[in-house]
Amino acid sequence: MDDRPIGVFDSGIGGLTVVKEIMEVLPYEDIIYFGDTARVPYGTKSKETVIKYAFQCIRFLLEKNVKAIVVACNTASAAGLDLIQQSFDLPIIGVVEPGAVTACRVTNTKKIGIIGTEGTVSSGAYERAIYNIDNNVKMILKACPLFVPIAEEGWQNTDIAKLTAEKYLSDLKDSDIDALVMACTHYPLLEQTIKEVMGEEIRLVNPAYETAKVLEQMINSNGLKNKNPHKALYKYYVSDNPVKFKKVGENFLNKPIGWVEKIDIERY
Ligand code: DGL
Numbered sequence: 001m002d003d004r005p006i007g008v009f010d011s012g013i014g015g016l017t018v019v020k021e022i023m024e025v026l027p028y029e030d031i032i033y034f035g036d037t038a039r040v041p042y043g044t045k046s047k048e049t050v051i052k053y054a055f056q057c058i059r060f061l062l063e064k065n066v067k068a069i070v071v072a073c074n075t076a077s078a079a080g081l082d083l084i085q086q087s088f089d090l091p092i093i094g095v096v097e098p099g100a101v102t103a104c105r106v107t108n109t110k111k112i113g114i115i116g117t118e119g120t121v122s123s124g125a126y127e128r129a130i131y132n133i134d135n136n137v138k139m140i141l142k143a144c145p146l147f148v149p150i151a152e153e154g155w156q157n158t159d160i161a162k163l164t165a166e167k168y169l170s171d172l173k174d175s176d177i178d179a180l181v182m183a184c185t186h187y188p189l190l191e192q193t194i195k196e197v198m199g200e201e202i203r204l205v206n207p208a209y210e211t212a213k214v215l216e217q218m219i220n221s222n223g224l225k226n227k228n229p230h231k232a233l234y235k236y237y238v239s240d241n242p243v244k245f246k247k248v249g250e251n252f253l254n255k256p257i258g259w260v261e262k263i264d265i266e267r268y
Pocket of ligand 1: 015040041044073183
């Protein structure tokens with residue numbers, strides 16, 4: 001039994017797609033969320049910069065006495081989850097492996113599309129994770145960088161989102177994939193729009209649910225579960241503009257975000 005909170009971080013609002021699943025799967029776990037909204041996007045930055053940012057986010061969360069950390073950002077997970085795990089003395093999980101596991105489970109044709117940031121696509125992390133599970137799977141990868149600011153603006157259900165999705169996804173739509181991994185934590189905010197463009201027959205994979213299940217296993221196997229059946233506490237921190245985060249975040253989580261504090265991440 002360990003009643004300390006779980007730390008979750010992302011470059012911005014997107015990690016809330018993972019938080020939403022954690023809230024469902026682990027209802028008694030308190031959560032400290034950090035969104036690095038001053039430095040989003042991570043997806044266009046170099047691997048070194050993203051790793052430096054991830055280390056700062058983790059140092060901030062450690063100051064909040066978290067018992068485990070979820071790197072709820074594909075770009076940061078893809079850039080260096082191994083290095084991150086080796087560098088800190090607490091359990092840390094990412095989102096790439098859970099996404100790969102889910103994709104391999106749902107595909108029948110063994111042809112999978114993967115959409116993510118430029119950083120995630122060029123890292124080769126998804127190819128490695130999927131080949132580890134099944135080396136007969138064929139993949140088509142596509143970076144969709146504009147989905148990130150669209151989600152951050154809360155424009156996911158607008159004509160702008162639809163046109164952008166049509167442009168990015170046309171090759172994937174004309175291919176023979178049967179599953180599409182939303183390998184960026186921001187993309188599930190556009191799930192409805194992506195579904196409309198790709199058609200109902202394509203399975204959209206959101207790694208967030210599987211990530212929450214991996215977290216649950218990890219918490220249980222490390223004796224870290226909070227067994228006190230209380231109303232969980234959620235605290236949110238950002239590096240810029242708490243008002244916007246609150247507005248877009250509440251819309252997405254479908255619940256009030258009581259309190260968002262801005263911190264100076266460069267101090268960490
Ligand atoms: N959170 C990032 C990811 O999942 C997307 C946004 C960004 O580029 O920072 O890859």
